[in-house]
Amino acid sequence: MTRRLAPVLLELLVPVAILVAFGLWSAQADSFYFPPLTEIAREFWNTWVFAGFRNDLLPSLGRLLAGYGASVVLGVLAGLVLGMVRIARTAAEPVIEFLRALPAPALIPFALLLFGTADSGKVFLIVLGTVWPILLNTIDGVRGVEQQQLDMAHSYRIPGYARLWRIVLPAAGPRIFAGMRTSLSIAIILMVVSEMVASRNGVGYFVLQSQRAFAIPEMWSGIVVLGVLGFTLNWLFLRFEDRFLFWHRGSKGLLSTDRR
Numbered sequence: 563m564t565r566r567l568a569p570v571l572l573e574l575l576v577p578v579a580i581l582v583a584f585g586l587w588s589a590q591a592d593s594f595y596f597p598p599l600t601e602i603a604r605e606f607w608n609t610w611v612f613a614g615f616r617n618d619l620l621p622s623l624g625r626l627l628a629g630y631g632a633s634v635v636l637g638v639l640a641g642l643v644l645g646m647v648r649i650a651r652t653a654a655e656p657v658i659e660f661l662r663a664l665p666a667p668a669l670i671p672f673a674l675l676l677f678g679t680a681d682s683g684k685v686f687l688i689v690l691g692t693v694w695p696i697l698l699n700t701i702d703g704v705r706g707v708e709q710q711q712l713d714m715a716h717s718y719r720i721p722g723y724a725r726l727w728r729i730v731l732p733a734a735g736p737r738i739f740a741g742m743r744t745s746l747s748i749a750i751i752l753m754v755v756s757e758m759v760a761s762r763n764g765v766g767y768f769v770l771q772s773q774r775a776f777a778i779p780e781m782w783s784g785i786v787v788l789g790v791l792g793f794t795l796n797w798l799f800l801r802f803e804d805r806f807l808f809w810h811r812g813s814k815g816l817l818s819t820d821r822r
Contacts (some may be wrong), residue, residue, distance in 0.1 A: 597779045606783040614768065619787065622753055622764040625681055629688025630749040634742060637693045641700025641738075642730070651701065658697070666691030667755050674760055684756035691752045692745035699741030703734025739803045746799055750792050765791070 585599035644651040677683030715725045757766030772781035
């Protein structure tokens with residue numbers, strides 16, 4: 563039991579120390595920009611445990627999950643095709659390199675023209691910015707499958723869908739999940755950016771409006787929400803990854819307690 567608790571306590575040590583240090587400093591700093599930690603905590607409770615959760619956090623989560631889910635489906639499917647078909651990959655490479663070089667926030671004016679202030683425009687921006695790590699990692703993962711495995715499966719006349727499900731996807735799985743984890747953090751960033759322009763709700767909208775109204779404790783409470791949201795989603799993603807890639811981690815001699 564002690565050995566299991568030690569890593570958890572070690573992980574909590576630094577965050578708790580930072581909170582204590584900031585709380586002690588902010589209590590006597592008398593700074594307009596850094597209000598006392600107790601005031602931030604009070605605003606967090608009053609705002610996000612009640613109305614803010616329903617009015618701002620849930621809409622943000624809906625856009626985030628819709629955009630990220632669409633990116634995963636599109637990136638994995640397109641990556642499988644481009645990874646297995648060399649001609650398609652060669653033909654699509656210039657277009658992919660051009661589109662992924664475009665910063666998603668730069669297309670906010672285009673999204674406003676195309677979708678207006680609807681949520682579909684925000685989802686579009688999230689997809690545009692998050693699909694590329696998944697797509698490129700899927701392509702690399704598929705190309706990294708050992709040719710001997712594919713030749714053996716072909717010689718035994720294993721159907722194409724079985725080769726894809728039993729050989730290609732498991733071999734490319736670690737790379738696909740690496741791209742998905744990278745895209746998750748990008749999706750949170752783009753969610754906030756898209757909500758700061760022509761939006762009526764969302765965490766990003768709340769943070770910006772609080773800053774404009776000089777409601778600094780409320781602004782910091784929104785920033786704390788974003789940090790908690792990112793931490794929680796990353797933790798859930800790692801549990802999901804451990805469940806689907808347990809065979810890979812076992813073959814590498816890794817333990818779930820080693821993951822960060």
